[in-house]
Amino acid sequence: SAVISQKPSRDICQRGTSLTIQCQVDSQVTMMFWYRQQPGQSLTLIATANQGSEATYESGFVIDKFPISRPNLTFSTLTVSNMSPEDSSIYLCSVREGQFYGYTFGSGTRLTVV
Amino acid sequence: DAKTTQPPSMDCAEGRAANLPCNHSTISGNEYVYWYRQIHSQGPQYIIHGLKNNETNEMASLIITEDRKSSTLILPHATLRDTAVYYCIVRVQGGKLIFGQGTELSVKP
Numbered sequence: 001s002a003v004i005s006q007k008p009s010r011d012i013c014q015r016g017t018s019l020t021i022q023c024q025v026d027s028q029v030t031m032m033f034w035y036r037q038q039p040g041q042s043l044t045l046i047a048t049a050n051q052g053s054e055a056t057y058e059s060g061f062v063i064d065k066f067p068i069s070r071p072n073l074t075f076s077t078l079t080v081s082n083m084s085p086e087d088s089s090i091y092l093c094s095v096r097e098g099q100f101y102g103y104t105f106g107s108g109t110r111l112t113v114v
Numbered sequence: 115d116a117k118t119t120q121p122p123s124m125d126c127a128e129g130r131a132a133n134l135p136c137n138h139s140t141i142s143g144n145e146y147v148y149w150y151r152q153i154h155s156q157g158p159q160y161i162i163h164g165l166k167n168n169e170t171n172e173m174a175s176l177i178i179t180e181d182r183k184s185s186t187l188i189l190p191h192a193t194l195r196d197t198a199v200y201y202c203i204v205r206v207q208g209g210k211l212i213f214g215q216g217t218e219l220s221v222k223p
Contacts, residue, residue, distance in 0.1 A: 001160070004157075031209055033210065033211075035213075042201070042213045042214065042215050042216055043158070043201075043213040044213070045210060045211070045212060045213075048208065048209075048210065056208070092157055092158075094211070096209060102148070102160040102163060103148070103160065103211055104160065105150075105157035105158045105159075106157050107156060107157045108156075108157050110155075
């Protein structure tokens with residue numbers, strides 16, 4: 001299965017600033033997704049990152065707050081903008097490979113906003 | 115919204131089979147059931163998935179009822195390292211995995 005490198009692994013940020021999280025995959029994948037996991041909670045899907053076009057956001061998530069890029073089939077970024085303490089979460093990248101219908105998850109970015 | 119319902123927690127004795135139930139009564143005919151687990155502070159790990167037939171791999175077995183409204187994940191010989199949160203997920207339109215709340219499995223010596 002695909003190997004995902006997610007950076008940074010953790011960060012502590014000041015409120016009002018923005019953080020960009022990178023997701024690099026070692027092979028071309030058909031689909032890429034971004035999730036948020038708030039403390040003690042399950043994973044919530046933020047958006048599907050579409051290659052060469054705007055991401056598709058789930059209800060409750062907007063592009064101005066969580067802009068996403070996917071310039072090619074192996075790389076995507078998620079930006080958390082104008083952060084507040086409520087944005088403190090683990091953010092995870094996930095990919096789906098064409099010939100293997102399972103989904104692989106990165107190890108996540110643990111974000112703390114102070 | 116998630117299409118699955120799971121008990122919030124379960125215990126299992128080490129070496130015994132762990133049977134984790136999942137209800138997905140609103141599943142559609144072409145929607146797959148996936149199981150993942152998450153060990154503290156790590157990304158979810160794929161276990162198994164299926165559509166209609168029972169499935170088995172080196173990690174677990176997946177039993178899906180004939181009406182597909184529920185399924186059971188079986189870990190045949192649970193070890194302490196199987197302690198984790200187990201998620202039963204229905205893959206919905208658009209190829210998305212929508213997570214429910216999961217079952218926290220505690221394997222005890």
